[in-house]
Amino acid sequence: MHDLEIIGTQGTIRWDNADGAAEVYRAEQGWQRFPAPEAFERNDLFLAEMAHFLSVIRGETQPACTLGDGIRALEIALAASRSADEQILVSLNRESSLNPGSVG
Helix, strand or coil: CCEEEEEECCEEEEEECCCCCEEEEECCCEEEEECCCCCCCHHHHHHHHHHHHHHHHCCCCCCCCCHHHHHHHHHHHHHHHHHHHHCCCCCCCCCCCCCHHHCC
8 A cells, every 4th residue: 555644733635546536634624535537547647757857858848846846855754754763753944954056
């Protein structure tokens, strides 16, 4: 089973990789289920990502994510891993602790 769950201060979002459905929980509304779009094919996500990557390296388009986005995603993933490993709350600053211009 592959799924993603994000828990925030105002609710929870779950995404089920098997069927593409998303569920959202808000205290005032409870759970809401959003099925995947009709004709959803999980493999299309990977194909679209690869097509975009190839377009970027050919110079046809700009990346959808910046270096700063990548750095921030890594910081979040490392914090989540540490939180799970140590069973502690790991806080993050609103802004990245690294300067993308300093990464070469």
